[in-house]
Amino acid sequence: MEKRLGLSNNGASNSNSNIRGLQIFIADLRSSQQSQEQERRIQAELSKIKQQFTSSRKKSDSSNKLAGYQRKKYVSKLAYIYITSNTTKLSDILFGLDEMVELLKSNVFSEKYMAYMTLEILYEHQEVVNRVDDLVTAQLVKDLAGSNDDTVALALNFIGVVGRLKNGLAYNDDVITEVFQIIRSPTAAEHLKKKAALSFLTLLKTNIDILTGDLQRQNHWIQRILSLLDDSQNYRLLLSVLPLIEFIARYVNPSQCVRLIPQLTQILYKCLIGGTSQLAETQFPAEYMFANVPNPWLITKLVSLLSVLIISRSEISENRAGLLQASNIDTDNLGKLRLCVSKAIELGTRDVSDPMERIVQNTILFSLINFASKLDPTEEALSNSATALCSLLISSETNIRYLALDSLVKLCAISEKTVIDSVCKKNLNLICRLLNNEKDQSILRKLVDLLYSFTNVDNVKIIVNHLLKFILTSRTISDNKMKRDISVKIAVLTEKYATDTNWFVEISLKLLSISSNATNNDDLIWERLSQIVVNNPQLHKITCEQLVDYLNNNNTSETIIATGAFLIGEYANLITEKISIGELFNLFTDKYFIVSNTTKCMILTTMIKLYKFAPEIGSAVIKFFQLELNSLDIELQTRSYEYLKIIQISNSIGNKALLDTLFSGMPSFNSRTNPLLRRLGNLPDSSVNNNSSLWLKVNKSEASLAGSPERRDESSSSVQNSTSPLSSMSSNNGIAPAPPLSRSRSRMNSNVTSPIKNNGINDSYYSRQNLSSNWREGFTRSISHRQGILYSSSLIKILYRITNPDIQQMSILQVSLTFINQTEWEMSGFNTETISYQLQDSPSYIIQNVESLSSTSIMPHKRIEQKFNITIRKPFEVEKSVIFNSHFKCGGSVQFLSLKIGIGMTSTLVNNVEQPGMTLPEYIGRWRQLREGLGNDGEYQLVVRPKKSGAQDLSSSLIQIMKRLGFQVVEQDSISNTVFASGIIHTKSTGNYGCLVKLKSAISSDGDSREIEITCRTTSAGSLSKYVVDCINYAL
Amino acid sequence: MAIQFIICLNKQGTVRLVRWYEQLDSNEDTQRYISNMYRLISARDHKNQSNFIESFTDKTKLVYKRYAGLYFIMGIDLADEESIYLSNIHLFVEVLDSFFGNVCELDIVFNFYKAYMVMDEMFIGGELQEMSKDVLLERLGNMDRLD
Known part of the structure; x- marks a missing residue:
């Protein structure tokens, strides 16, 4: 327990700020062995503190009030109880909130600090915020505006810590203005400016409207913020200002920031070149060095901002307004930036013994190599980068191998293939060797990503063989997910680069044969293989022949059986030299009893296709179907019945026309993009963009598809989705793709008629609502803003917030409403009501999980809350959105508000x-x-x-x-x-x-x-x- | 673009310090979130595995380091570069160490409010605000001596 963290043993920081009572209390708790004993001790302490607090409240005589030190001691004990109980005792300590606010008003630093610190810890709980936020914010604004720097610092810290947890601060104009005042003030102390810049960033992240809401303010304030960089000697301030500017460049106004490029370049140059120079006069001040290398924090932040401002060649097509391309940077600065990259490479490959120093110099290396791609790098520069990274792959330190690989994967994704190929060819053996020896799963993953990204026509065989061998033999990969991911990558690579069709079929089937259990990914792999085979006639025969070999093996995987059932069913006539139709029938009969029902269904279809090719096996087929008429599975039973009927009808009319029509040959599939690409995970984009070599052949045959019958097997439906527009956008989020056009159209038709049918609703409860006079303002705002003021009057203010509680289900929205009593009187008898446009006949949206109000009364200037969910089921007009009524009593009169909340299609x-x-x-x-x-x-x-x-x-x-x-x-x-x-x-x-x-x-x-x-x-x-x-x- | 949280756990998984700079998803339970993190990290092989966990959730990766019996963990955005945050952790521990004088877990237990003081002097809104150990220690010393 008392083990030192072991870095140094400098003198202790001991001061008089220790709180003896707290130390004794903590020591007491730690010495009690049993949890019951601890609990008793805590409860005793709680009641003592409670008594102290209440008695001090009763006594009006100021001399008897709790002394500041006492109050600080009790508050610190409450904070400890909260921490040590792992937040479970939150409700037990809430009684102390008022005293915490009292403590916040203290003029003694350590007392004020204790109050801020405790509130920072507690502010993650909404009930705490609800109870004290107004008072805390009032004191906060006072402290910000005060003249004591230490107090201002505490207030700024508070904003930086809770600013994102609690949205109110970012909407409070007083807070925003005070923080900005410190940023712009010429006299504010440096450490305050640093804090103010980051606090302001916190506010801005929460509410971007601070700058985007008012263009004039935007221009003015951004100028002020950028001018903080003018003092480029002051590296300290820089560190805090750069993240703020980066945020502005990314999300608010990039064009205003572009002018900084020369300045930033100059600073970066001074850091890297000056910091490593041997000449004393250009040297970097020692304090800005870290572990003997130039300051990595400053460098990463500079590079990060420059990466936003400079766009690479590949990004030009995205037409990002206002940003600068490398070719537009003047040669002087471009030269400096490139020099920085080579310096970083030199630095990063230097041999040092101290592990911390090594990680720092590599930080600089990785950061600049990732940035280098933006600078129109020459081929030579790129291969230098790649060589430097490859040399780190044999590092004994896991972290460095990990980061080097990470950079290599990124580099391969953005670079010209030829450059990287030449470097990686030299290192292919090394990388494959690492694959076999590496123990860290995430590094393995990156190795696979890397191999994947530099595979091409020439090396595809080598790499695929390595990967196959790896999933077959490696003992390190325990989780099946990784195996599946690698399988998908192999499938994509073989399709994309294979020039030898035999080899393609061989590998694909081998891949399917090793899949242990049928998973979603495996389904995709065999479906894709089937599509390719169907579209390429020269593959029909060899694939079926090889499938027969696999099927003859007793331990074959179910995916192979499924593939066989589909493909051999299509092309059995091509392989009769190898195996007769009768033998095929027997083969599938054997397999039928060892597979799942889905595959059984497919085999039933195969059987009737076999019958089509060779009617002489008719009696065996009929017997087989008859047997399955007794199947317990309804689908199997139905299929057997239908197929039996088809055979009977064919026999009775004496020709096979019906059979031939129903089971005519499979038309070509029409999906250019490989659905497997979506399963690749988070690989950089450009490496997966290329069209597959095999697939291109399909496009020629597309014309024939136009007239083809609407015949699709199960396998094709999932593929069809990928052709519907926009689905690629959603797939990145893991959200289900848009339904195919044909389906959504028919659905919409039924939807269009609904308003007509609902005309009767004119008389509904919804339409009888009498909305309050100025409801429109809040309604309009809630359509365009996710949060804000729904309604405001001299009596009451209602704030709303619309969120998506589940990112997987964007159709479910949560509405949170906060009611603030603006008067000096208590509001009582508060009750609310939500009314949806329609309750029956398949409503467009439904209201669910309506939580009860947190309280039915509101004290003056206090607030209460309510939440409910809206599930959007289908498209509807925003005018038909939810109506929200509230009733309450205030100052003797009854108030009634009826408001409409603007939830529309854009809310999803x-x-x-x-x-x-x-x-x-x-x-x-x-x-x-x-x-x-x-x-x-x-x-x-x-x-x-x-x-x-x-x-x-x-x-x-x-x-x-x-x-x-x-x-x-x-x-x-x-x-x-x-x-x-x-x-x-x-x-x-x-x-x-x-x-x-x-x-x-x-x-x-x-x-x-x-x-x-x-x-x-x-x-x-x-x-x-x-x-x-x-x-x-x-x-x- | 920034640190989402800083958490310090001991070997038993007890939370010693915790600071959230971003709100967790509303359906995420804090306790469960932390215990998942603890389970993942404590199960790792510290010799052969890196200090990074690439996809802890779909928007957070972890950078962590163990010092004696304490794990220091930062959650960062997926687009962030890991290695600089490892330096952040190291700097934080160095400053704690100098401030308390050869710091141990008990120092952080008994002086939790001072440990938070160190944290807040170094990180605001998920960003590092000062990288010089000397500047930090001087400022912390001043604050510690104030009444």
């Missing part, structure tokens, strides 16, 4: 700023695709005049609005005055819909105002586009 969009959006060409492609698929059915257009005029830059405010709604906006500047946005609408019952929106702004025909033309296309033919446009119109 995934609001994910991290994810890269589409490029313009992709967008246009999808736009056309939708047009071709649905014609005018899926489109809706509306021309509006924006209510808020006057903003100089309409496009950028439109982008903000769309992003706020949750759309992804295509970054482009080639078409001005137009904003392209996309998103996925989620519903519970009718699935997800892709949605594209185009906003075009123009001067109206009468010439004196602006007009916006909103056009929306969705993957649904119904009114969904109109519903979406309505929501956008409200948000404008």
Whole structure:
């Protein structure tokens, strides 16, 4: 227990700030052996503290009030009880909250510190926030504005710690302004500025509207923040300011930050080149060094910001407005940056003995190598980077091997193939050897990723053989998931690079034969193989022949049987030289009894196909089906019955026309993208983009598909999904792809009729609601903002927050409402009611899990809360959103409010700023695709005049609005005055819909105002586009 | 882009320090989250495995290091580079060590409020605010001496 963490043994920091009472209490608790004894001790202490607190409250005489030290001691004991009970005793210590607030007002530093610290720990609990937040915030603002630097520091820390946990601070103008004042103040102490910059970042992350809500403020404030960099000698301040600027560059206004590139380059150059120079005068101040190398924190932060500001060649197509491309950086600075990269390589491959120093210099190496790709690197520079990384692969330190691999995988993904190939060829043996010896699972994973990313036509055989051998023999990989992942990668690689068809078939079948149990991935692999074989006639025969060999083996896997059942059923006539149809029938009869029902179904189909090829086996087939008429499984029974009937009908009419039509040859599959690609996990994108060599052959035969009958086996349905537009966007989130067009269209049709049917609702409870006079403001706001004020009057303020409790189910929304009493009187008898538009006949949305109010009365300036969930089942108009009524008594009169909360189709969009959006060409492609698929059915257009005029830059405010709604906006500047946005609408019952929106702004025909033309296309033919446009119109 | 949380656990899995800079998903139970983390980390082979756990959840990876009986763990974003956070942990432990004078778990138990003081002087909103040990120790010393 008393083991030292073992770093140094400097003198102790001992001071008079220790609290004896607390130390004794902790020692007491630790010495009690039994938990009962501990519990008794805690309870005794609690009641003592409670008594002290209450008696001090009763005595009005100020001299008898609790002394500050006493209060601090009791609060610290409460904090310890909370910590040591692992937060379970939260409710036991809540009585002390008021005293904590009291302690917060103290002018003694250690007392104020104790109060802030305890509240920081407790603020993760909503009940604590609800009870004291107003008082705490008031004191916080006072402390921020105060003149005592130590107090200001505590207040800034508090914001930095709880700012993201509790949203109120980021919406409190006083807090925001005070923090910003410190940033801009020329006289504020340096350590306060550092804290203020990061606290401000915390607020901004929580509420980006602080800067995006007001363009004028944005320009002004960003300028102020950027000017903090002007003092480039001050590396300390830099460290805190850089993350703030990076956030602004990423999410608020990149173009304002681009001008920093020369300045940042200069600092980076000084750090790296100056910091490693032997010349004294250029040397970096010693205190900015860490473990004998230039400061890694500063360097990683600089590089991280530069990476945002400079875009690489591959990113140009994404048309990211306002960012700079390497070719536009002046040669001087570009040269400096490149020099930094080579310096980092030199540094990173240097031999040092201290492990910490090594990790630090590698940090610099990895950070700069990852950045190098942005600098239009020469082939030589790239291969230098790769060589440096490869040399680290044999490091004895696991961390370094891990990080080197991580960088290599990234490097391979972005570089020209030829460069990396030449380097990796030299190291292929090394990497394969590592694969066999490595013990760390995550490193293994990276090795596999690396091998995957530099596989090409030349080395595919070697690499695939290694990987196959690895999953067959390795004892290190215990989890099946990894085996499955590698199998998928092998399948993709063989398809993508195989030039030798025999080899392709051989490997694919071997892969299937080793799968121990049928899993989802294995299904994908055999389905994909079947598609490729069907589409490539030259594979029909050899695949079936090899399948027969596998099937003759008694231990063959079920996936092989399934593949065999499908393919041999199709092409049995091609292999009659090897095996007769009768023998095939016997072979499948044997296998039939050892497989699952799904595969049994397939074998039944195989049987009738065999019969089609050779009617002479008829009696055996009929007997077989007859036997299965008694099957317990309804599907097997039905199939047997149907097939039996088909044979009977064929026999009675005397020809095979019916059989031949029903079981005619499989048409080519039409899916260009390999569904397996989605299973690759988090590999960098570009390495998986290439089209497969085998698949290209399919496109030629696509024409023949047009007239083919709608005949699809089970295997094809999953593949069909991947062709529906936009599904690739959703798949990254692990969300189910949009339903195929044909299905969603028929569903929508039934949906379109529902409003007509519901006309009777005019008389419903919903329509009889009398909404409060200014309900519209909150309604409109809640459509466009996820949180804010729903209603505000002199009596009451209602705040709302709309969240997605389960990221997997975006169709479920949670609404949290907070009611704040604005008066000096108690509000009592509070009750609320939620009303949905429709309760029966398959409603569009349903309200669930309505929690009861946290209290039915609200004391003056206090708040209560309520939450409920809304499940969106299918598209609906935002006007039909939830109505929320509240009744309460205040100051003797009864108040009634009826408000509508704006939950619309756009509320189900995934609001994910991290994810890269589409490029313009992709967008246009999808736009056309939708047009071709649905014609005018899926489109809706509306021309509006924006209510808020006057903003100089309409496009950028439109982008903000769309992003706020949750759309992804295509970054482009080639078409001005137009904003392209996309998103996925989620519903519970009718699935997800892709949605594209185009906003075009123009001067109206009468010439004196602006007009916006909103056009929306969705993957649904119904009114969904109109519903979406309505929501956008409200948000404008 | 930043540290999501800092957690310090002892070998038995008892939480000694915990600070959340980001809110956990509302359906995530804090206790369960921490005990999952403990189970994963304590089961790892510290000789042959790295100090990184790549996908702890779908938005968090872990960087951790064991010092005697204590695990220091940071949760970071998936896009972050791991190695700098390992240096962050090391710096944090070095400062704790100098501040308490050869720190041990008991120091952190008895002086939990001072340990938090060290943490808050180093990290705000999930970002490191000062990297010089001397500057940090001077400031901490001043705060410690204040009434």
